[in-house]
Amino acid sequence: MTIQFNDETFRDDYSFRNSDWAIKRFPFPFHEDSYMYAVNMEQHRGGPEGSVYEKRFDVDEHYVSEMRDRAMVLADDPLRCQSLPHMTLAGWDLLELIMVSKSEDYPDLFELHRDGNQWRWINKPLGIDDSFTFLDETTLPYGPMEYITRQTQGDFCVLDQRDDMLWMDAGMVTTQADWSLDFDIGMNFFEWHAPVPLAHEKGIFVRALKFLLNIQQGAPARRLNWTMTVNPLLDTSPENYHKWGIQKTTLTPENIGSKQHLRVELQTFFRLPRSNALVFPIRCYLCSFQDLMTMPKWGRRLHRVVRDLPEELATYKGFIDNRPMMLDYLSQFDDGQPTSPGVWPDFETEPPLKT
Amino acid sequence: MSKFQFPESIKSRPVYGTLEPRPGKAHLFVADAEGAEAIIEVAARDAGLMAKAHIIYIPKGADFADKLHALNPAQFYEGPTYAASVQRLRHVLENAHQGLQVYLTGTEGLMGQAQNEAMQAGIPHTAIQTEHRGSVARRMQCVHCKGITEDVMTDPFVCSHCGLNLFVRDHYSRRLAAYQGVCIDAEDPGNVPEPVELYK
Structure with missing residues (x-):
């Protein structure tokens, strides 16, 4: 299909909207009626047609506007994109991975022409047509990682691998769930996850690290993570928290359906060929509560998950204060009927809400 | 006594030892x-x-x-x-x-x-x-303005650069040699709890 790109904002007037197509393919993260941390990795080798899992780097209707928002964040705070000196080769690896994947997966939108190291990259949605020399930084307007991630949705952490450990040594991070690349850069896997509650004790990070260290070229993996965001704000950074935090207090029973968003991260993991680094894209999808409620199964399930979530997690995810109001809203969409297993909306087969 | 037993802490916090003489030039x-x-x-x-x-x-x-x-x-x-x-x-x-x-x-x-x-x-x-040895004061980076405030003894505290009221997040960066300070009253401006001495 040809994608119609939205002209929308993720700040100020928040004109962001999901089309019916985007709602239907939203990566709802709960496969059952409750939630607890898990490593929950699976292979990232496609998925059902039209789903966000189908392509290596999903492009959707928000692409052009998200890239505009990223440019604004970077203009305000260039420290959101950093790469330690030894990570330049990994940046080229990433540029190659994305250009090859996108040109193969979306030939109507992206073209890559290669003649030895002389490359030409055409990005039609963003109106870019650049020729450059692969592995020669002087031929691009930015470093390779910054260049390509200014054109790709999602945050990117590029992790160096040494001493049986992963190190956060480069990244493009403008749509993060309240963590700071500038603070965490150079940290190892356990250090940058230090503030996460419960998961260390459950051994989650030890198992996840073991898995990630062994990811091979051509065998990427993926998992989902989630949190809650009031307003479709992409830049929920700690850097700007003193500005956006107040928005969490603007929820009312009348506006919660449109203002409260479930924020889902599609995290993928690719081994990079020359540097042996691991790239960890974190793609953010937002969906308002009222749009989620158009799928009866998701309505029932979201209510149960939010209701039963341990207090530590609701606090860590930043919605403990708003949870009672969320539950008042969500309970209207839970008639107590059972839900089918799995994340898919099963719109055709799930019973409509009993009223 | 200048020694302090730090409580069990997060993974990003450094662990300190006891100096011992080692052979060296x-x-x-x-x-x-x-x-x-x-x-x-x-x-x-x-x-x-x-x-x-x-x-x-x-x-x-x-x-x-x-x-x-x-x-x-x-x-x-x-x-x-x-x-x-x-x-x-x-x-x-x-x-x-x-x-x-x-x-x-x-x-x-x-x-x-x-x-x-x-x-x-x-x-x-x-x-x-x-x-x-000595003071358990923390060196804090304000995550908002990036300024460093030295020798912070209380939580919350005031950023010595931008003046925001910050709480001490238990997260340490070796590169910055600092803990992270995050605005405490962003969701309720002016509502700043009484500062409490660290580790008390």
Whole structure:
């Protein structure tokens, strides 16, 4: 299909909207009626047609506007994109991975022409047509990682691998769930996850690290993570928290359906060929509560998950204060009927809400 | 007693040990305030070590300079602040030969910053020892304005650069040698709890 790109904002007037197509393919993260941390990795080798899992780097209707928002964040705070000196080769690896994947997966939108190291990259949605020399930084307007991630949705952490450990040594991070690349850069896997509650004790990070260290070229993996965001704000950074935090207090029973968003991260993991680094894209999808409620199964399930979530997690995810109001809203969409297993909306087969 | 038992903590927090004399061609000590006591203990355990030692000491109001001087180190420097001493520290590290042993002791802020200098100079981490002594004050980076506030003793505290009220997030960056300070009243401006002394 040809994608119609939205002209929308993720700040100020928040004109962001999901089309019916985007709602239907939203990566709802709960496969059952409750939630607890898990490593929950699976292979990232496609998925059902039209789903966000189908392509290596999903492009959707928000692409052009998200890239505009990223440019604004970077203009305000260039420290959101950093790469330690030894990570330049990994940046080229990433540029190659994305250009090859996108040109193969979306030939109507992206073209890559290669003649030895002389490359030409055409990005039609963003109106870019650049020729450059692969592995020669002087031929691009930015470093390779910054260049390509200014054109790709999602945050990117590029992790160096040494001493049986992963190190956060480069990244493009403008749509993060309240963590700071500038603070965490150079940290190892356990250090940058230090503030996460419960998961260390459950051994989650030890198992996840073991898995990630062994990811091979051509065998990427993926998992989902989630949190809650009031307003479709992409830049929920700690850097700007003193500005956006107040928005969490603007929820009312009348506006919660449109203002409260479930924020889902599609995290993928690719081994990079020359540097042996691991790239960890974190793609953010937002969906308002009222749009989620158009799928009866998701309505029932979201209510149960939010209701039963341990207090530590609701606090860590930043919605403990708003949870009672969320539950008042969500309970209207839970008639107590059972839900089918799995994340898919099963719109055709799930019973409509009993009223 | 200048030793403090830190409570069980998060994974990004450094773990400090106890300085011990190690064989080496040269010995660099960087200390502030009560860190002097740890140096005196090392010297007492190995009388020959001081003849090859360089001590960089920032008293921060403590009264140990004479005692350190009396150890007869090969070189002794007393600096008014860490910032004033850092050029000298860099020079010493850059000109160090293989076999240098580095001993850092005193506050977390001092050890963290000096450790960064040593790592950047290529000193292997196996040649760097640390021992916490004295104040448990934290060196804090404001995540909003990026300014560093030294010697923070309370939570919350006021950023010395931008003036925001910050809480002490238990997250430590070795690169910055600082903990993270995050605005505490973003969701309810003006509602700032009474500051509580750290570890109380």
